[in-house]
Amino acid sequence: MLKPEHKREVVDWSEDSTKKITIQKLCYVCQAETDITLDEAKYYRWQNIDHVQNVWPNWTGDQREMLISGTHSDCWKYLFPPDLEEDMEERVANIEETLEAHNLRLPEEGV
Ligand SMILES: [Zn+2]
DSSP states (O other), X not given: OOOOOXXXXXXXXXXXXXXXXXXXXXXXXXXXXXXXXXXXXHHHHHHHTOOHHHHOTTOOHHHHHHHHHOOOHHHHXXXXXXXXXXXXXXXXXXXXXXXXXXXXXXXXXXX
């Protein structure tokens, strides 16, 4: 997997509050910055006393990760690739497909 590249991004995740705050996060994988605009009161509530999932219950995991660590979701996958098990499942599926295409079968269990 190639290292992801991102450009600087500006996002507004504030809701209807009139007092807003913009913070900057740096992704350590691709070195791109993201400017995130948030409701100021919620931001301070998170900073001081509450968990991100309580303050912004509707956010996606990607949004939480961006706020907490500044890391893009694909940069995160680059650091921690999906495990081998998934890879193996895909390979087995490919083998089964190939066998089927040639009218062959894996020996059935218990025969
Ligand atoms: Zn990144």
